[in-house]
Amino acid sequence: MAKQKMTVRRFLKRNALYLFAVVAILLLIGVVVFGVLLVRELRKPVQQPETVQQTQQVEQETPQTPEETELPAPEPEIQSPGWQADGSFVAPFDGTTTFLVGQSLALTYDPEALKLTENGGVYTLLSTGGGSTPRMDMQQMLSSLDRLSDEELDRLAAGVLQAYYYVAPKTEDIVLSAVERTENTYYAHLDAPAYENAPAMEADFRLIQAGGQLWYAMVLLPEGADTAAFQQAFDNLMFR
Amino acid sequence: MQKRSNFKWLLRAALCLAVCLICAFSASAKGTAQTDSLLAKVQLPKVLGDGKFQIGDVEFNHLLIPRYVIEQYDDSDYAVYPGETDDHVTEVKRYLFSNDNFPKNEYVTYTQVRPPKADGESREWIETYFDEHLATLLRTLYLFCGLEDKEPCIDELTRYLLDCLPQASLEMRWDIEAVYKYTLVKEGNWGTVGRDGTLDHLYYFAQTDPDWAREQFDFYKNDPDFPNGVTIQDRGCGCACASMVFSAYHMVEITPRITANYADAGSWHVSYGLPNEYFQGIARYYYSFEKERYGTELLGPKILSKDEVNMETLADQIGNKGYLAIIHVKSGAFTSQEHYMVLADYREIDGKGYFLVADPYMQSSRYGSRDQLLAVEGSTNDGLIYATADLLYRDCKSLILFEQDRNDFPLYCRTSKPESGWLN
Numbered sequence: 001m002a003k004q005k006m007t008v009r010r011f012l013k014r015n016a017l018y019l020f021a022v023v024a025i026l027l028l029i030g031v032v033v034f035g036v037l038l039v040r041e042l043r044k045p046v047q048q049p050e051t052v053q054q055t056q057q058v059e060q061e062t063p064q065t066p067e068e069t070e071l072p073a074p075e076p077e078i079q080s081p082g083w084q085a086d087g088s089f090v091a092p093f094d095g096t097t098t099f100l101v102g103q104s105l106a107l108t109y110d111p112e113a114l115k116l117t118e119n120g121g122v123y124t125l126l127s128t129g130g131g132s133t134p135r136m137d138m139q140q141m142l143s144s145l146d147r148l149s150d151e152e153l154d155r156l157a158a159g160v161l162q163a164y165y166y167v168a169p170k171t172e173d174i175v176l177s178a179v180e181r182t183e184n185t186y187y188a189h190l191d192a193p194a195y196e197n198a199p200a201m202e203a204d205f206r207l208i209q210a211g212g213q214l215w216y217a218m219v220l221l222p223e224g225a226d227t228a229a230f231q232q233a234f235d236n237l238m239f240r
Numbered sequence: 241m242q243k244r245s246n247f248k249w250l251l252r253a254a255l256c257l258a259v260c261l262i263c264a265f266s267a268s269a270k271g272t273a274q275t276d277s278l279l280a281k282v283q284l285p286k287v288l289g290d291g292k293f294q295i296g297d298v299e300f301n302h303l304l305i306p307r308y309v310i311e312q313y314d315d316s317d318y319a320v321y322p323g324e325t326d327d328h329v330t331e332v333k334r335y336l337f338s339n340d341n342f343p344k345n346e347y348v349t350y351t352q353v354r355p356p357k358a359d360g361e362s363r364e365w366i367e368t369y370f371d372e373h374l375a376t377l378l379r380t381l382y383l384f385c386g387l388e389d390k391e392p393c394i395d396e397l398t399r400y401l402l403d404c405l406p407q408a409s410l411e412m413r414w415d416i417e418a419v420y421k422y423t424l425v426k427e428g429n430w431g432t433v434g435r436d437g438t439l440d441h442l443y444y445f446a447q448t449d450p451d452w453a454r455e456q457f458d459f460y461k462n463d464p465d466f467p468n469g470v471t472i473q474d475r476g477c478g479c480a481c482a483s484m485v486f487s488a489y490h491m492v493e494i495t496p497r498i499t500a501n502y503a504d505a506g507s508w509h510v511s512y513g514l515p516n517e518y519f520q521g522i523a524r525y526y527y528s529f530e531k532e533r534y535g536t537e538l539l540g541p542k543i544l545s546k547d548e549v550n551m552e553t554l555a556d557q558i559g560n561k562g563y564l565a566i567i568h569v570k571s572g573a574f575t576s577q578e579h580y581m582v583l584a585d586y587r588e589i590d591g592k593g594y595f596l597v598a599d600p601y602m603q604s605s606r607y608g609s610r611d612q613l614l615a616v617e618g619s620t621n622d623g624l625i626y627a628t629a630d631l632l633y634r635d636c637k638s639l640i641l642f643e644q645d646r647n648d649f650p651l652y653c654r655t656s657k658p659e660s661g662w663l664n
Binding site for chain 1: 272274275278279281282283284285286287288289290291292293302304306307308311386658
């Protein structure tokens with residue numbers, strides 16, 4: 001018999017049963033994967049933000065030197081905070097700047113309000129007036145942002161907050177909100193309930209990928225406390 | 241041929257795709273291990289909470305286990321609950337009973353395990369049974385770990401917490417043990433566990449218990465008058481009563497084997513009764529037996545002759561003040577010769593007063609008459625019986641009275657601060 005030319009139609013006709021079996025298997029796998037992802041999504045306690053948080057940029061003005069000249073003094077050059085083209089750093093506000101990660105991560109804070117200490121690789125900002133809270137802590141994490149899923153990042157945020165407790169509330173009872181992830185950063189606001197002699201607590205958490213290292217920063221914001229200086233330092237963390 | 245090769249090609253493609261999907265899917269499941277390893281490196285001070293909790297007026301310190309470690313065990317492959325029998329129960333009981341693991345703790349007692357005397361001997365059912373004492377111990381452990389809402393069960397988390405115990409300080413382990421024993425006393429569940437798993441609600445030891453009934457007193461071994469020797473079952477009622485009383489005041493199981501050894505060591509010859517001075521001597525010996533661990537002390541007893549005994553006063557002392565007494569009886573309702581028994585409680589039943597008698601010779605069928613005796617309702621322990629004051633006084637020869645409240649178990653904290661308890 002002469003060999004028939006294999007057309008697409010003939011191919012489909014010949015292998016209909018096998019094709020059906022393969023499609024059925026693939027559909028089944030797809031349904032299972034979809035179902036699990038759906039359940040995960042439903043169980044996620046994250047409240048997605050409605051608006052993206054904007055990082056405020058503070059312009060630093062160079063003070064004018066009062067001089068008597070015949071010609072009017074030139075306008076001072078306004079520089080954007082951060083690293084400049086010549087390698088210098090312009091702080092986001094008038095304060096003390098400490099560099100981490102070999103100058104890739106800059107922490108600026110008000111030395112009148114806060115004091116910085118370091119212990120075992122953990123950098124801590126505390127009030128100059130004393131007390132263990134409010135506070136801000138920073139430490140390196142031995143990983144990188146691109147290796148961590150959204151779920152893992154949420155878990156880390158809750159886990160770092162839980163590390164402050166003698167007896168921590170359950171992860172499911174800690175509410176994350178305003179979660180935001182970019183290529184090099186992750187941010188979340190956390191609300192923890194009162195638990196085991198600890199009051200309810202709010203906190204901000206940030207992960208920053210800078211200079212090949214991953215660092216977290218967490219600021220504890222107890223209700224009724226003056227947290228402005230802490231929030232200023234946290235919000236103005238800069239990296240390159 | 242063509243069809244078969246097409247099919248094989250299609251099947252291989254589908255399988256490859258399926259494998260890729262499964263790998264991608266399971267990759268995210270490894271995230272928990274990754275985040276846990278990162279959280280293990282977080283070095284932050286404890287500034288939220290104080291790591292303490294209250295029991296009555298006493299403040300205790302928590303055993304600290306990080307929340308992410310606890311949540312690793314959220315999905316356990318097994319869970320065994322009180323009232324069930326299981327190999328997991330056996331493993332836990334043997335682990336807690338072992339002197340190798342806990343030489344200075346009594347988390348699980350002799351009667352909860354009934355260990356065989358020699359290798360190769362069969363083990364008892366009670367070892368597999370999840371009794372109420374074990375449930376109370378686990379509740380106590382959960383309390384110390386900040387998991388007071390957890391129902392007692394043997395699951396992966398519980399096994400992990402138990403594995404953490406040996407590395408806790410001795411003071412912390414004693415705190416856990418003391419709160420556990422205190423809770424048993426407050427709930428009225430203290431004491432020995434019967435072979436059927438039921439609680440005796442007091443420390444009960446029988447001279448007829450097969451574990452030691454056949455063991456002989458040394459000082460009769462070469463006595464020609466007793467060619468077969470004298471066993472604990474024959475003459476060990478005084479030793480068994482001493483065991484019951486001392487166990488109650490020290491809240492640890494002191495078996496008749498131990499008190500019989502004391503009789504041998506001190507040459508307190510057990511004929512048809514020990515000399516009453518035996519009880520004073522052994523009380524002195526065990527005066528501060530558990531003082532270091534629990535803070536308990538056992539004061540010496542008062543020995544009263546029959547003429548000095550007032551049954552009405554005794555009823556008040558035992559029923560209301562928590563005293564214990566060992567009554568020495570002569571031939572009568574309970575024995576054909578002489579016998580010792582413990583008066584463990586006093587209560588009114590249907591308007592009539594009865595002493596709760598713990599008779600170490602567990603065979604109530606041998607009582608000549610049931611007159612003025614009442615069975616203990618709800619108890620499977622054949623060694624317990626209610627008896628009226630008149631009957632007991634009639635047969636009484638003397639009384640060894642321990643003027644201490646058996647329910648007075650001291651509660652205080654031995655640790656100075658919360659402890660990190662997890663296996664890092």
